[in-house]
Amino acid sequence: MFVPEVLQSVSDRTADHPRIRCTATWSSDSEGRWSLPFVAILSSAPTEFFSAKTAWYVVFVPRTKSVTVYPAMVGGISVTFQHQSFNSEGSASLPWRLGNPCLDRPAGALGRASWNGQPDAIDDKIVWYLERLLIWIDAAATGELAIEGEPLELPPGPGQTNFPxxxxxxxxxxxxxxxxxxxxxxxxxxxxxxxxxxxxxxxxxxxxxxxxxxxxxxxxxxxxxxxxxxxxxxxxxxxxxxxxxxxxxxxxxxxxxxxxxxxxxxxxxxxxxxxxxxxxxxxxxxxxxxxxxxxxxxxxxxxxxxxxx
Known part of the structure; x- marks a missing residue:
């Protein structure tokens, strides 16, 4: 499968990353999404909810230029942390769960300065998200996602569109x-x-x-x-x-x-x-x-x- 040059650039730039290991190449699906499976490595000791290595997918949608990172169905986290969508299983055809971490908001644990510097170029933007994920998993593993004095976020739940x-x-x-x-x-x-x-x-x-x-x-x-x-x-x-x-x-x-x-x-x-x-x-x-x-x-x-x- 032909991989767009801008996405191949992401793979090349992360090839020697000390904490990111791509486990396959980019692939696209029938909805036009491109996804790349990778493993993220903790910089701290593993915990009850976080192993030393966890599997993820970064998903890019060309039409909207959106970037989202999801836990993999196999080897990914299955629980829900602060600053994360409800981590339920998705469609049987998807290799990832639906609990994407909130990486593009200025949560104190992730650093407001880095949030303000989100790049526009697609390859830079995807790499930026991967680096933010590394900060997020370290904070999640050490219980530092919720910073004292920040607005309290209620835990997310499953979709409730059919509820009153x-x-x-x-x-x-x-x-x-x-x-x-x-x-x-x-x-x-x-x-x-x-x-x-x-x-x-x-x-x-x-x-x-x-x-x-x-x-x-x-x-x-x-x-x-x-x-x-x-x-x-x-x-x-x-x-x-x-x-x-x-x-x-x-x-x-x-x-x-x-x-x-x-x-x-x-x-x-x-x-x-x-x-x-x-x-x-x-x-x-x-x-x-x-x-x-x-x-x-x-x-x-x-x-x-x-x-x-």
Missing amino acids: VVGFVGAGDDLAFWRGRTNDWGWVDLAKLPGAKISYAMTTFRDRQSAPIRKSVWGRAIAEAAPAKTGLWIALDNLPVQAPWELPRTWADLSAHLETQGVQLAEVFELAGADRRRRKDDRGTVTLFLGFPIAELVGGTPRSTTGSL
């Missing part, structure tokens, strides 16, 4: 109120936003017996809307994240993690299910909400609460 959008509004005393209910659970009314298809607003929080305990202050259009759906809320001590930085992927993972916070998910579902079967105003599917205190900055003090579907 649910909005909530907070009050000044939310944190104190919900901390008083840690490990508790109950119900929440969801009002459908006027004119929207699958967008809702949380209006009234209820205890296990459906008695109102907290009302959200919305505008008239939402405040006067009748509940269209019901949600199940669980109040947690902290963000339900698994090491290194990903949401639980399965119900079993979620159940095991919540158990470490003192929540027996199976018991909650059993009691909630029994309650729903007794009701006469069942409004269909129940959406689960996990609420937890959260800080705006890494290492900061929580000032508000948020939730995850």
Whole structure:
């Protein structure tokens, strides 16, 4: 296969790189993408989540001139770190996973000066991404991707295009109120936003017996809307994240993690299910909400609460 000169230049420039080993030549697929498999070598000691050598693919799309680096399906990392997309498996035809590290944003761990110097030439740009990856894997392996004082990024999850959008509004005393209910659970009314298809607003929080305990202050259009759906809320001590930085992927993972916070998910579902079967105003599917205190900055003090579907 003929490899464009500009891409061959990348291979030539990395041939003697001390930390990059190309394992094959560039190849293109039916979608016009060019990809190059390589192995990146840590400059630090291997860890539980990072071996000394990990396999990757750098992918170049000529039409958009975009460059993305993905973990390889074989020999690549399978977990998700900070500053990385949710690292799920992609199409069976792809040799890489979908968890591309975020290399083109000015994360403190990657150096803002080097971010500002991103080159325009295609071969320079691809090499620049490879060098940024080396910085990223070192920071990931040593737990230094999240710098204290930087904005906190919630862990990424799988695509949720088929899920409803649910909005909530907070009050000044939310944190104190919900901390008083840690490990508790109950119900929440969801009002459908006027004119929207699958967008809702949380209006009234209820205890296990459906008695109102907290009302959200919305505008008239939402405040006067009748509940269209019901949600199940669980109040947690902290963000339900698994090491290194990903949401639980399965119900079993979620159940095991919540158990470490003192929540027996199976018991909650059993009691909630029994309650729903007794009701006469069942409004269909129940959406689960996990609420937890959260800080705006890494290492900061929580000032508000948020939730995850």
